[in-house]
Amino acid sequence: MEFKPLSGRLSPRFAAVKTFFRLPHVPIEENYDVGIFGIPSDLGVSYRPGARFAPTQVREFSSLGRGFHWSRGVNIFEKLKAADIGDCPVTPLSIDQTMKQIEDYVSQLLKLKKKFLAVGGDHSNTLPILRALKKHYGQPLAFIHFDAHLDTYPAAWGCEYHHGAFARHAVEEGLVDPTQMLQIGLRGPLAAPEDLDFAKKHKITAITVDDVRAGHLNDFVKKLPVFKSTPTYISYDIDCLDPAYAPGTGTPVPGGLTTYETQKILQNLKIPNLVGADLVEICPAYDPSNITALAGVDFMFEALSLMALN
Amino acid sequence: MEFKPLSGRLSPRFAAVKTFFRLPHVPIEENYDVGIFGIPSDLGVSYRPGARFAPTQVREFSSLGRGFHWSRGVNIFEKLKAADIGDCPVTPLSIDQTMKQIEDYVSQLLKLKKKFLAVGGDHSNTLPILRALKKHYGQPLAFIHFDAHLDTYPAAWGCEYHHGAFARHAVEEGLVDPTQMLQIGLRGPLAAPEDLDFAKKHKITAITVDDVRAGHLNDFVKKLPVFKSTPTYISYDIDCLDPAYAPGTGTPVPGGLTTYETQKILQNLKIPNLVGADLVEICPAYDPSNITALAGVDFMFEALSLMALN
Amino acid sequence: MEFKPLSGRLSPRFAAVKTFFRLPHVPIEENYDVGIFGIPSDLGVSYRPGARFAPTQVREFSSLGRGFHWSRGVNIFEKLKAADIGDCPVTPLSIDQTMKQIEDYVSQLLKLKKKFLAVGGDHSNTLPILRALKKHYGQPLAFIHFDAHLDTYPAAWGCEYHHGAFARHAVEEGLVDPTQMLQIGLRGPLAAPEDLDFAKKHKITAITVDDVRAGHLNDFVKKLPVFKSTPTYISYDIDCLDPAYAPGTGTPVPGGLTTYETQKILQNLKIPNLVGADLVEICPAYDPSNITALAGVDFMFEALSLMALN
Amino acid sequence: MEFKPLSGRLSPRFAAVKTFFRLPHVPIEENYDVGIFGIPSDLGVSYRPGARFAPTQVREFSSLGRGFHWSRGVNIFEKLKAADIGDCPVTPLSIDQTMKQIEDYVSQLLKLKKKFLAVGGDHSNTLPILRALKKHYGQPLAFIHFDAHLDTYPAAWGCEYHHGAFARHAVEEGLVDPTQMLQIGLRGPLAAPEDLDFAKKHKITAITVDDVRAGHLNDFVKKLPVFKSTPTYISYDIDCLDPAYAPGTGTPVPGGLTTYETQKILQNLKIPNLVGADLVEICPAYDPSNITALAGVDFMFEALSLMALN
Amino acid sequence: MEFKPLSGRLSPRFAAVKTFFRLPHVPIEENYDVGIFGIPSDLGVSYRPGARFAPTQVREFSSLGRGFHWSRGVNIFEKLKAADIGDCPVTPLSIDQTMKQIEDYVSQLLKLKKKFLAVGGDHSNTLPILRALKKHYGQPLAFIHFDAHLDTYPAAWGCEYHHGAFARHAVEEGLVDPTQMLQIGLRGPLAAPEDLDFAKKHKITAITVDDVRAGHLNDFVKKLPVFKSTPTYISYDIDCLDPAYAPGTGTPVPGGLTTYETQKILQNLKIPNLVGADLVEICPAYDPSNITALAGVDFMFEALSLMALN
Amino acid sequence: MEFKPLSGRLSPRFAAVKTFFRLPHVPIEENYDVGIFGIPSDLGVSYRPGARFAPTQVREFSSLGRGFHWSRGVNIFEKLKAADIGDCPVTPLSIDQTMKQIEDYVSQLLKLKKKFLAVGGDHSNTLPILRALKKHYGQPLAFIHFDAHLDTYPAAWGCEYHHGAFARHAVEEGLVDPTQMLQIGLRGPLAAPEDLDFAKKHKITAITVDDVRAGHLNDFVKKLPVFKSTPTYISYDIDCLDPAYAPGTGTPVPGGLTTYETQKILQNLKIPNLVGADLVEICPAYDPSNITALAGVDFMFEALSLMALN
16 A cells, blocks of 8 residues: 555545545554544533534645655655544543543554554643553653643643643653653743743743744754654644634634744754654634644644654 | 613613623522523534533624514513523533533522523533423423424433433433423434434424424414423524524534524414523534524523513 | 626626626716616614625625516616616715715716616615605605614614614605505514504504515515505615525514515516615625625616616 | 444544545445545636535535435435445546546446436536436436526537536437426526527426425425436536525525425425436535535435435 | 632633623722723724724633733732723714713723723724823823824814824824824835824824834834833724734734734833723624734733733 | 826725726726736636635725835825726636737737736736737746745646646746746745756746745845846735735645735835736635735735836
8 A cells, every 4th residue: 555645636636535635544553654643522622612623624724735845855755654544533522531532542553553643632632642652652751842821720620631731630640751841832821820830840841932032033943952762742732823823723822923933943853753743722613714724734744744754 | 670671772782791681690699580591511512512602692692682572562671570690600521510510500590489591502401401490390391392303312422411312311301291392393314213213102292394384384383282381491402493594503404494483483382381491502603694693582582572471 | 888787708707897787887977777876884873884895795796697587577788778876975984974975966866867776885874865866856755665674763872863763764754655655574573662653653564574474475475565656766674684694784683584585575566666776784794605795686686677667 | 345324423423534424435346336426626617616625515514414314214324335436537727628537437437337426516517427327328318407597508708618508518419308307496687588598499397486486385396297217317506595595606596495495396306217416516615604515415315315215 | 899800710711791801890980990991982984894893802802811921920910900890881873972972981980090991992982082081180191002004194074083083183182292102013005105294293203013123023122112100091903913913903904013022012111100001993893713802802911911010 | 087096085995896996997098007907817726716706806905005105105106107907808717718818918908018917816827928028028027926836837637737837837938037037935845856946947046935034034135136127027926925914815835924024025126127017816715804815905015116116
């Protein structure tokens, strides 16, 4: 089997059943390197639901994707055998059951020695992914977290698990190594000064939009931390972007990054061992122009090119 | 305190903090007759979430409401002391907890001898309301159920409670009297012929769109069952309407009723003891023109006028 | 000069500068029979403004118009020399000045012996038109008024002139003959029972949606009043239609007419002396699908065919 | 292989790669009975393009489809082995090449003894389908054509083939038998009285909306012509529906059918030998609420149930 | 009474009657420090009306607001007792009457020794606010004016008062001190070179987008003028932002500021005596994603934090 | 005849028949300097069609345009006699015929010694324009090409002419001088490394977004090439902008320029002999807020001011 996108010259990009990047849709056990899958679950949100529809929309707009990374000079789909492996099982009425299903699904993938790219869904989906990764690799992960929010908040309405608490659990459960953890895109009003205590206490590297823009972007990216061979994971919450660039999300925050800035950051990160990544919090119903999904596809392209370089 | 809508002549309808029908926003214990409240919860849906935003949108468009019912000749807000009593507490991450909160809230209202009009939220919210009503009145309710769907479906993904199963639970738990239960607006493809068994077995009166349109509407409404003094409840799922009339809903079904048809049905129902009603499944994100919310306000007006006549 | 629509076979309907029905855009003094003009003013509204953009949108969608009336068998633009004569002058900051400008503009048209079709704008624009007509013809007009609302309301916020009061002024000023006045499409909640007093007192024929639907439509239209040679005017408020058919309007009311019903009513009206007509209350910003403007163009086609038959 | 929709109880309807009715996506040679495919081509339009995106959107919303036809009592996917066979090859820059590709593709299907349901695309796509059918069956087809427009127009801008001329070519090339040809939903302004000559000359049965609504719908459907064993084809142009029901189309015409009316017509047609059908002119970009695609899925359900009964 | 926002942990942010920042809705005489109110009037616009709906939309999206200002380290609602005091009375049919009502309302507030934050409405609303302020403080105000436009234009269509002339009147009437007046965000085509004469003549400090971007933003903000103890007012016209950041406005101008830039400017302004502020020209109907209202809420947060620091 | 925009003070900007910049609509032979015309054709697209509606939308939003260029200090419409000369003839069903029509139309204009500004349509329309220019001026043009894409791609689906190949044909046919050709705004994934070969081989100056942002924008613009007296043409593909600034386009690419950046580039280009320009790829259906058209009008203003300076 050839794991190549259906060519736009063979079949126009608006045609054909929609899969991620027009890649073959195959069973999980197939012989690919990187499995791309959806997690159509938004049960952890505190404001707007609807990210369950993101995998469908991202599949559609990833049709516009191509494979050659201009500035890196790498042709992703020559280097990587990538495939659409469908959607992870979820239970629309139970976040607990869904989190278990995600962990099992990712564990299965890891057992098959796959790398992966997941398309949520809300940010609560990242926690069970990290649990599976930790279990598989036997060590806390290096973790790069694009977000407007800290996501280190306490339980809400008596519920431990929600999209604003995943990062806290990831640290507290030892899934990620906070000294190798980077949060980028942070900004905006907080509930209280205590919000920052968690990051400080755990020595997480927290980069605000102000930090990114303190000087010229090209200078900023040179100072990004260098990652070692630790298995590394990237979680990209689309709300790291300004609402102008990503209106279709659940809890948008003005004053955010531009798509260009996250491109440059991703292109300058040295990640020798990227084992997985996710794209979360795209909420299609709030973006009639679909530019949010397009920005998400752009992240996927960068993440895949990072994997292609590994 | 006067329980009258803020006059459009005093303050334009686009002005002021938005409450249902521009009524005073008061605590639950106040001295009104009918309490209107929101249930901003959509945790029971199987397809599109978002009905949690319906109370806010319905409050906004109920500003256009007026009080005099032309064909009935009744001035609602002269007859009834109605008030906006805010939103019922809910837990965005737990349907179980939310169902408990709804039951408690409605029980509290009933203890205060109130009638009420609830604005969901999805249809799973109706079950705890019926539980509270049954407990309070000590007898199964007469029940009028506008819907495209039967909502008598079995558990889904291992979960008993969802928006397609509430009517089954209501019957099975003895909350409603199936021989005094009317389902109106039914239509569309079913999953299997067994879908109809429940209604048949329990002798529920099931009226399809075909039934409504078998002859002239004026003839149909004359044959509607007459309700007795049994405490009666109406649940109005906005998807009883055709998607042309109510595009903003979670699981729209073509071939539905017109707003006019449900007006005539409601105006011809004889319900001597209407104790409560709900409006559910308005999903604002899918209706940029907001006509769905307007149609919902129209139902609220009919329901209030039924209460005003009691 | 030939007063024919630019042919869709010569130039595609999406091409060319947009004029009403792709007719020539000419100065008011030109040698046409019927002048079509815009009144881009919405200063009389009580809820949503925006009808000032209706002339532009109606011009665009009237590109889809054709000239042969199937059931009447008349080719409008063979019978009538019609033209787009631009927009009536208005003053965006003063309803008083605007009303004066409209009256002057229509008076000028009438002096030139023109018939006309005006595209508002809100319904307050109709009053100065009727003033000009009364002055010109020296007698009260027969008047057909499609609307969800009575528009016979008193002053609001101390202001006599607004879109809900024009019909009252028209009667009180003797501009129209109430015994030859027809209101069609009325429905919905009223503010109070007194709302109906005006129509009763002046013996206006008020037809509700219930009246239209009491039997079969074909029977209803046979009973429509016959108009005599009195100069007759039609004012078509797009909110006579149900919000499903005309979501883009300022104060939509559920339970309204269908476009088909108003077509049949218009096709069965006998109006030997139609001297003018207007289309009002289209508010483009609330209808992303533009079906409201299309329904409006449909009315314009019927009105022109009535003039073509005169 | 089992040709059953992916169960909504197994995987929620918003999940998984989108195929028509959640059916398996298989190669054209597979062992199914009815192949459902897209024709993502809109090169024949005279106004709004964009129907090339309809197959993708219809796939998404057909997720809401179920299999049991209530009034017919038939479970489609029990009776028929149906499959999504992907999209027919098209050439976005050449209508001529595309028409050839469609004809070849359908011929291939017919050689494989398949029935089919095609999702356009614009109405020019129907002509090459009919050519392939005629060639395969060796006789003109009985033809049922739902549409607001006659589609018997002459060449436009010097081009023979466009979406308003396909029916003329179909008759002139002898692909369909005009005496067994039914046009339903016709209405609206025509360019000139000559527009009707073609239908008259060829004795096509042309049914306008007025005809459908001359009496009660139940009486109308009883008088529908009965089709014999001639191979029969249905082409359903979504603009047969009123713009309120189908705003997302290229050339909407007010005063159209309701979805319910086309349901009843389809349910009362006796078609012993339905060999194929198509759904055309859905233009997603003009319908943010997606009710047009839903109405289209409804037609597909009726067409499949007709095939299931054969 | 406690003037704290309803906690998102107590009641989810999508729940409850919508007030500014979920603050208590209280009468004007209550014991708060800063009153937030709406001015639902858009009678001064020259292009798109609709800003009358901004207070409702801003109330809804201010639910997403929180209270702790990260870079300033201040918790607004700990420092300030803020409240939603409803909407200022307006007259939808008369700009003159409305201007009088605004002036009276603000005068009343000032007599009560309140600071305030007003949410328009169009920019003509700012003039009567400044009149009340001048009268109350007995001296011209220092004035910071964010805008794409100069708003120093002459009368239009014979009307002195409109949204493009308020700044001229404010200077000419001596309401503001032009030597302590800052205009930021100016850009775009002008009608004529004379447009600039007013600012030059009165020595207003006019900062264009080019000025803001002449070097690095951090350098620019250091050179901002320092305000003294003069009572100071900020008027924030949302069209100071680029249309990408604020599409929902009446007269958008490309090439504008980013939300981030206005955040930094506001965070670097030294204003020891900020007595009031307004947010104007948000026009919800033109922004289906609601990012304009979100950007507006962001300004409100900065303005409140400036007041909290005073 | 006076070639001045209809004054906004005479007639509000939302009023009147819409022409480009409210200029007189005149026949091609009239006595103007610069003719602005539409090319309503999108037959060369590979993804989303719909740019055929751009001339209509751009006409509408150019109503907001004014004539005085602030930083250049030039009043365009004082210097230039500009006019709306309508739309170029096109054939909606044939790209070949349309390309011929465009070439003929532009040749006619050039014979009349006109400069021009064309509003597409898709980018395939630029090729016949360049053919006409080359023929008229007898030499290859200097060419400035704003775009996200190279547009030097080979034939697609066997068709030579499409919107991604026009620049290749322009070079290969000798219409433009590649050594005086500038491409700006390039970015994003490519199909393969060979995509870049064409530009390299022909020594085209290709400027990526990275190049623009390597340092401060003011430094970048100083290094722009200086154009000589060679007749020069600018083609502005709106997708040079980031999707946040121009969502309404056929093939948007994240990471693009801001409107401000293209303004500064245009304002710093020295072009002594600009003979024509076009604006292409605006696709209105995908931008409900219309900010894309506004950004397009902004380019038109810069292009006209360049011509005014010549």
